[in-house]
Amino acid sequence: MSTATDLGAGxxxxxRVGWARGGAHPIARLIAVRLALGVVTLWAVxxxxxxxxxxxxxxxxYAVLGHSATPQRLQALEAQLHLNRSLVSQYxxxxxxxxxxxxxTSLANGxxxxxxxxxxxxxxxxxxxAAGVIGTLIAGILGLIAAxxxxxxxxxxxxxxxxxxxxxxxxxVAIALVILFSVVVLHAxxxxxxxxxxxxxxxNVKALILPVATLAIVIAPYIFRMVRGAMIEALESDYVExxxxxxxTRWRVMLVHALPNSLPPIIQVVGLNLLYLAxxxxxxxxxxxxxxxxxxxxxxxxxxxxPMIQFIVLILAAFYVLVNIVTxxxxxxxxxxxxxxx
Amino acid sequence: xxxxxxxxxxxxxxxxxxxxxxxxxxxxxxxxxSSKRSAATTSQASSGxxxxxxxxxxxxTGGSSSDTADPNTIxxxxxxxxxxxxxxGLVWTNSQAQQYNRLAEEMTPNKDATVWTIRLxxxxxxxxxxxxxxxxxxxxxxxxxxxxxPGEAANALSGIKAAGIKKLDERTITVxxxxxxxxxxxxLANNITVYxxxxxxxxxxxxxxxxxxxAQFTPGQQTVLERxxxxxxxxxxxxxxxxxxxYSDETSQVNALLSGQVDVVNLLSQDTIGTVTGxxxxxxxxxxxxxxxxxxxxxxxxxNDVRVRQAFRLAVDREAMLKTVFGGHGTLGNDIFAIWAxxxxxxxxxxxxxxxxxxxxxxxxxxxxxxxxxxxxxxAQGVINMAQVYASQAQAAGINAKLREVTVTxxxxxxxxxxxxxxxxxxxxxxxxxxxxxxxxGAPFNETHFDNPxxxxxxxxxxxxxxxxxxxxxxxxxxxxDYNEGGYIIPFFPAxxxxxxxxxxxxxxxxxxxxxxNWDFEHVWLS
Numbered sequence: 001m002s003t004a005t006d007l008g009a010g011x012x013x014x015x016r017v018g019w020a021r022g023g024a025h026p027i028a029r030l031i032a033v034r035l036a037l038g039v040v041t042l043w044a045v046x047x048x049x050x051x052x053x054x055x056x057x058x059x060x061x062y063a064v065l066g067h068s069a070t071p072q073r074l075q076a077l078e079a080q081l082h083l084n085r086s087l088v089s090q091y092x093x094x095x096x097x098x099x100x101x102x103x104x105t106s107l108a109n110g111x112x113x114x115x116x117x118x119x120x121x122x123x124x125x126x127x128x129x130a131a132g133v134i135g136t137l138i139a140g141i142l143g144l145i146a147a148x149x150x151x152x153x154x155x156x157x158x159x160x161x162x163x164x165x166x167x168x169x170x171x172x173v174a175i176a177l178v179i180l181f182s183v184v185v186l187h188a189x190x191x192x193x194x195x196x197x198x199x200x201x202x203x204n205v206k207a208l209i210l211p212v213a214t215l216a217i218v219i220a221p222y223i224f225r226m227v228r229g230a231m232i233e234a235l236e237s238d239y240v241e242x243x244x245x246x247x248x249t250r251w252r253v254m255l256v257h258a259l260p261n262s263l264p265p266i267i268q269v270v271g272l273n274l275l276y277l278a279x280x281x282x283x284x285x286x287x288x289x290x291x292x293x294x295x296x297x298x299x300x301x302x303x304x305x306x307p308m309i310q311f312i313v314l315i316l317a318a319f320y321v322l323v324n325i326v327t328x329x330x331x332x333x334x335x336x337x338x339x340x341x342x
Numbered sequence: 343x344x345x346x347x348x349x350x351x352x353x354x355x356x357x358x359x360x361x362x363x364x365x366x367x368x369x370x371x372x373x374x375x376s377s378k379r380s381a382a383t384t385s386q387a388s389s390g391x392x393x394x395x396x397x398x399x400x401x402x403t404g405g406s407s408s409d410t411a412d413p414n415t416i417x418x419x420x421x422x423x424x425x426x427x428x429x430x431g432l433v434w435t436n437s438q439a440q441q442y443n444r445l446a447e448e449m450t451p452n453k454d455a456t457v458w459t460i461r462l463x464x465x466x467x468x469x470x471x472x473x474x475x476x477x478x479x480x481x482x483x484x485x486x487x488x489x490x491x492p493g494e495a496a497n498a499l500s501g502i503k504a505a506g507i508k509k510l511d512e513r514t515i516t517v518x519x520x521x522x523x524x525x526x527x528x529x530l531a532n533n534i535t536v537y538x539x540x541x542x543x544x545x546x547x548x549x550x551x552x553x554x555x556x557a558q559f560t561p562g563q564q565t566v567l568e569r570x571x572x573x574x575x576x577x578x579x580x581x582x583x584x585x586x587x588x589y590s591d592e593t594s595q596v597n598a599l600l601s602g603q604v605d606v607v608n609l610l611s612q613d614t615i616g617t618v619t620g621x622x623x624x625x626x627x628x629x630x631x632x633x634x635x636x637x638x639x640x641x642x643x644x645x646n647d648v649r650v651r652q653a654f655r656l657a658v659d660r661e662a663m664l665k666t667v668f669g670g671h672g673t674l675g676n677d678i679f680a681i682w683a684x685x686x687x688x689x690x691x692x693x694x695x696x697x698x699x700x701x702x703x704x705x706x707x708x709x710x711x712x713x714x715x716x717x718x719x720x721x722a723q724g725v726i727n728m729a730q731v732y733a734s735q736a737q738a739a740g741i742n743a744k745l746r747e748v749t750v751t752x753x754x755x756x757x758x759x760x761x762x763x764x765x766x767x768x769x770x771x772x773x774x775x776x777x778x779x780x781x782x783x784g785a786p787f788n789e790t791h792f793d794n795p796x797x798x799x800x801x802x803x804x805x806x807x808x809x810x811x812x813x814x815x816x817x818x819x820x821x822x823x824d825y826n827e828g829g830y831i832i833p834f835f836p837a838x839x840x841x842x843x844x845x846x847x848x849x850x851x852x853x854x855x856x857x858x859x860n861w862d863f864e865h866v867w868l869s
Contacts, residue, residue, distance in 0.1 A: 064408045197563050
């Protein structure tokens with residue numbers, strides 16, 4: 001991801017021009033441009049995914065019928081699913097529907113894609129947000145303490161432990177947590193996190209604990225290292241020296257003077273980890289049997305359910321685009337010298 | 343290539359005087375030997391008086407977003423489960439693999455077996471309260487054979503003269519066939535059947551006569567079924583409710599069982615037996631009649647030479663394979679299907695592992711050191727392991743079988759039923775219905791492309807024979823052809839392993855080759 005460098009190099013220059021011409025506020029303009037580019041990106045994604053799904057052997061009729069695919073049943077189902085049409089016509093009618101907000105119907109069961117995926121988006125979003133917030137808070141606090149007490153035993157232990165965790169893939173963390181808390185050592189938490197249809201994640205908090213913990217543990221080391229590093233850099237600067245000489249308390253120096261200046265890189269790394277979570281949920285949802293979009297994507301690929309694959313990938317791509325824009329904007333606003341046109 | 347079995351390892355350890363080591367090994371093997379005890383106690387676990395009530399939570403694998411409650415579009419395990427609980431056929435198969443009348447009171451053929459008279463049981467009602475009548479049965483048959491959306495049983499009814507079906511009275515119909523069809527009842531006695539549905543059946547409102555009715559259904563996630571109060575076979579069922587939750591794999595399924603989130607899980611591998619029994623839960627290990635064959639296309643080289651096929655059958659050490667893949671749970675196979683059928687010929691000698699004989703057959707066929715590709719996929723429990731073991735065992739016969747593992751979707755893609763050398767899985771079916779599905783030209787799943795004139799004429803002769811004894815003789819002759827010339831390698835009939843918690847009763851061992859005695863949850867009760 002090169003958003004940080006974009007900002008550093010081209011960003012301010014573009015902004016300055018926009019401001020000078022008397023256009024909209026530079027940040028508004030940035031958002032508008034990035035959103036427009038995002039739409040183009042999403043369109044490109046739909047084309048690539050559509051072509052990629054065509055490269056898979058078989059089609060939805062084969063995939064759905066599986067073991068019991070007889071020529072008669074295949075023919076009947078292919079006709080029913082309109083799989084005999086040309087590629088261009090299939091894509092054309094799909095994209096035509098999308099423009100009108102109709103994402104098509106699932107080839108696997110004939111239901112509307114948006115109806116099927118809606119609750120799953122909520123489930124996955126709950127997972128990503130909870131893990132993102134908890135992971136960021138815990139890692140951030142640990143990072144602040146480690147920076148404040150640099151080279152203490154606390155700093156060394158947390159740094160080494162978190163470094164070790166970066167070497168563990170999600171499923172190892174997940175299985176370790178299941179063994180510890182639900183199956184072998186303790187029987188305190190459910191080993192799988194099935195959210196019954198019609199129910200919401202926030203009504204099943206106990207079921208969320210292990211998957212959220214897994215994801216939080218996986219992203220924590222990166223955020224910790226960034227917070228610690230950025231804070232140490234800030235704490236060594238002249239203005240912090242000045243603040244200390246003024247006799248301010250240590251925590252006031254940390255939180256009011258050093259932290260705001262360390263924010264831009266931290267925001268970038270938090271954004272990156274949110275994006276990582278959007279991919280990481282696929283594995284975690286599988287391990288915990290959690291009904292989110294990651295599990296739905298695996299299922300859709302197995303079923304060659306093209307409208308479903310298109311919709312889920314589109315959602316994920318849109319999430320990427322949005323998180324990138326939002327982190328850039330926040331980082332920009334946290335950098336006073338860059339948000340004012342000179 | 344030598345496979346190290348547990349016994350050999352222990353022997354060698356003992357010979358070497360490694361007494362302590364062997365003791366440790368015995369302790370380590372405790373998990374699997376205790377599992378056998380646990381399987382034995384299973385039948386006793388159902389003692390006590392059954393009582394009504396409670397919710398059974400089942401964790402099942404095999405589901406997907408394409409799951410259905412329409413008995414005409416059944417594909418995977420969870421579909422079979424739903425259908426078996428919501429609907430009922432005319433005949434069904436019990437835990438001993440014997441067929442019995444379910445919704446049929448009587449099925450009687452005319453003298454030449456071209457017309458069947460079917461009378462329905464009295465006093466059966468659908469979930470919506472409507473009585474089951476002859477019209478419903480006619481509707482259900484026509485729905486299965488509808489060419490626009492044929493059911494799986496369409497082929498079992500291929501000779502039917504639909505226009506000639508007659509209603510004799512409110513419960514009786516006659517069904518004419520173009521050719522004699524003496525095996526009609528047994529052809530409809532398993533999962534591939536005509537489920538009796540009400541006229542105008544709508545899959546979105548899945549009404550049947552089964553012991554449970556649909557309460558909520560989310561494909562690929564969850565199915566909730568509720569007790570059908572007016573079930574004809576009172577006092578069954580015992581359970582008030584069944585919640586079937588889909589699980590993506592065995593690990594999460596077993597974890598859910600161990601952490602108490604579900605009460606029963608299906609289709610376990612032998613590796614998890616110890617884990618399940620070790621934490622105080624039960625397993626039921628059934629000698630199922632299902633089978634996982636290797637399929638050789640008899641119309642393509644090198645398998646168009648019968649000597650090559652026989653060599654490939656001699657190149658498998660069935661006992662060692664069963665031990666390695668299913669921990670010895672199951673029944674050895676003799677390359678003939680339908681092991682629990684009354685007409686199965688148990689007198690044919692068991693084919694043994696004979697790599698030398700295989701070698702000389704290959705030499706005679708001019709195919710020494712034959713290299714071939716075995717297409718495998720995770721289509722059923724143990725299938726990939728079987729392929730690995732086969733490749734290793736067959737080396738001794740000079741066969742170099744290269745494994746090609748493909749995804750399940752690829753396996754059942756356009757090449758399905760066309761692979762030269764691959765695998766498959768089947769549930770139990772009696773002999774003649776199985777022939778009708780698998781080993782006749784025009785059979786829907788003739789993956790070996792078997793086409794033997796003598797075999798076909800014997801089959802047709804059997805269909806025209808109402809004398810069960812004579813049919814058995816014909817079956818035996820056909821089985822000799824299977825044994826000597828067929829394209830299947832059937833090393834064994836694997837065990838079906840299901841797990842359940844201690845308060846679940848009424849779970850029985852079953853020969854149906856399908857989980858929980860083919861989804862017989864109407865006899866299950868909670869204590």
